[in-house]
Amino acid sequence: MRLRSTIDFLLYDWLKTEELNSRPRFADHSRQTFDAVMDICERIAREKYAPFNRTVDTQEPQFDGEKVILPECTYEARKAFAESGMLSAAQDYEIGGMQLPYTVEAAANCFFAAASISIGSNMLTSGNANAILVHGTEMQKQVFAANEFNGRWAGTMCLSEPQAGSSLSDITTRAEADGQGFEDDPLGPRYRLKGNKMWISSGDHELTENIVHLVLAKIPGADGKFIPGVKGISLFIVPKKLVDTEGRLTGERNDVALAGLNHKLGWRGTTNTLLNFGEGKYPVRGGAGALGYLVGKPGEGLKCMFHMMNEARISIGMAASMLGLAGYYASLEYAQNRPQGRPIGEGGKDASKPQSRIIEHADVKRMLLAQKAYGEGALALNLYCARLVDEQYTGSPEAAGQAKLLLEVLTPVAKSWPSEFCLEANSLAIQIHGGYGYTRDFAVEQYWRDNRLNMIHEGTHGIQAMDLLGRKVVMDGGKGLQLLAGRINASIERAMGRAQLSAYANHLAKALAEVGAATKSAWATGNPQEALANAVPYMQAFGHMVLAWTWLDVALALLDKDEELAIAAHKGGIAAMRYFFHYELPKIGGWLQVVKSRDMTCAQMREEEF
Structure with missing residues (x-):
């Protein structure tokens, strides 16, 4: 109930999610339908997920050489989730979705994550299907995306490789046109893939009848040579089991082999795998390599x-x-x-x-x-x-x-x-x-x-930080940062009119100015090495500023709902806001100092000095 009341307040009192129902896409919905979805998800999470969180942590996935073995509770939880319709909650009615706002879908999924994150990691299936909806052909949408959304099949994304984690330009998985019906396959231009993918969540299991892998691989250029870097990287649908245009299994196993399971610190209920594509364990249709279908344009x-x-x-x-x-x-x-x-x-502790x-x-x-x-x-x-x-x-x-x-x-x-x-x-x-x-x-x-x-x-944390400082806050002449600053200043202006919040509004205004100044100082020389040397401290300060704004804006909604703060939960929200401003926001000064000075202590440390 504590989580539900928090979510309800954020959805309805802060974000005004009911106002979305005035838009044509959500016109069939109301607060009642949103609440019904939340009720169902909360119940499934309570009954099918929470009681088994420790079970899936201690009974890790096992590979018997042919298939992955998971505890029975995982099957029951996955079935209940699929039957709830949450895999396609925000999708169109035409493909079996509920046309819920994504805000409501995200809020409803909170219950599964809180109950058991490693059982509840269905996000890759929805994300996989969404990517196919945006970039795939009509046939790919009908066959692959639709069967992921209805729960028959699961999905993964296969990017990293044993030698190339986040450095995607260094992947070595290759895809070459299949000589047998390259352009004629109704499921898309057909390729043969060879390579290895690492850290693939839900890469193999028996929870669904098929698994749809989205795989990044390099294709050759016009001269037949593979292009270095990222220009030749293309995306392919590589199903674990081959299917026809009606979404029926053909009975053929694609050449995708589980090479091993990674045994993790946490998220133990979710299989994490090393997959071999095209190693020859499951030869398919007389050719070498796993069959894959191009998604989108070559090189994109x-x-x-x-x-x-x-x-x-x-x-x-x-x-x-x-x-x-x-x-x-x-x-x-x-x-x-x-x-x-x-x-x-006054007299110390009284043991009596x-x-x-x-x-x-x-x-x-x-x-x-x-x-x-x-x-x-x-x-x-x-x-x-x-x-x-x-x-x-x-x-x-x-x-x-x-x-x-x-x-x-x-x-x-x-x-x-x-x-x-x-x-x-x-x-x-x-x-x-x-x-x-x-x-x-x-x-x-x-x-x-x-x-x-x-x-x-x-x-990773460092990559996100470089993305933030290296791209996002400076792109288009800093338009995104300026827009965010405008939103923050609007909240500051509103808070200045509240006696309880005016001091916090001033603190946030100062923090916003400090972040803006640090952003300019970081890029003052135009040298990316200097600017990005302290990207993580920048992100920590930037994040603290954003969270302070979030808390101030939430506090405004709390006061709008209950001016006298008579409800205990609302008092707690104001106390959390005060805590953040008193204990956390002051930390940004130290983080931003190294950013503003373009401190190179870490960047210039030589290996032999460690």
Whole structure:
């Protein structure tokens, strides 16, 4: 109920999601239909996910040489999720979707992430199908995307390789035109792929009857040679099992072989794989290599794939937020029930008095407030980004253009800030539990392990930081940053009219000015090496400024709803906002100092000096 009330407030009182129903796409919906979706997802998460979070952590996927073995609860959870319709919640009615706002879909998926992130990682299937909808042919949409949305098939994205993680220009997987019916296959131009892909989440399993891999591979140029760098990278649909134009399995296994499972620190309920494409284990149709179908134009693989990546990055931010909140709720309950210590009076501690519950200690309150500020603030930011997605696709041309620009700037923050600071929230949850938190008798250690991945996948922390400072805040002459500053200043102006918030508005205005000045100073010499040497501290400061704005704007909505702050939950929201401004926002000065001075301490450190 605590999570639900928070989500309801953010959806309806802050983001005004009901107003979307005035738009033609969402005209069939109402607050009642949104609530019904939330009710169903909350119930499935409570019944099919939460009770088995520890089960999937301890009963890791096993490979018997032919197939992956998962605990039965994973099958039941996946079936319930697929039958709920959430795989296609935001899609058109014509393809079996519900035409829900993406904001509502994102909010409803929060319950699964909080209940068990490693069971609930269905995001790749939806993202895979969405990428095909945007870039695929009509036949590819009907055969592959439709069967992913209806739950029959699952999807992956295959980018990284053992020797090339985030450096996609260094991938070595190759695709060459299949000599047998290259242009004639109704599923698209047919290629033969050979290579290896690493870190593929849900890369093999028996949860669905088929798996649709989206694979990046290099194709040869006109001279028959493979082009170095990213220019020759194209995107291919490579199904685990071959299908016909009606979406029926042909009975043939494609040459995609599971080479092994990666045994992870967290997210253990989700298989993570090394896949071999075209190694010859499953020869198919008399040729060498796995059969794949080109998606989009040759050489535009990254453009097609990054449609999926941007969605995945918002989903990762949401996953990190939910794990942070799951740890917060667990440590809050523990603190409310764990007796330890006694209050200190004028004469010191009185051992004859009953013990205090640890929630009565100021430092425990500090750790709880930090978790609340991190988790609820990160949730609000990601729901705001989801709302921008709806604005981008259903708003007026001007509003859509602004939403697209804001998303460009905010996506690196929405992914990375929660993955860093909600991980810190999980660490604080362990600390509140004391020694018990370090044992597997309590869930908080698993939340930390699960959350540690989120700083890495879908673009590491450092990569997101370089994207933010190196591209997003300077693109188009800084238009995105200027637009964001305009939104922040609008909130500051509103808050200046509230006696309870005017001081915080001034603090945020100062932080915004400091970030703007640091951005200019970083690029003052025009030297990318100097500008980006401290990209991560820049992103931390930028993220803190964005989260302070988010909290101030949420506080305005809280005051609009309950001027006297009579409701306890609203008092807690204002306290979390105060905590963030008092304890967190002042940190940006140190981060920005190295950015403004273009400090090269780290960049110029020589290997032999370590």
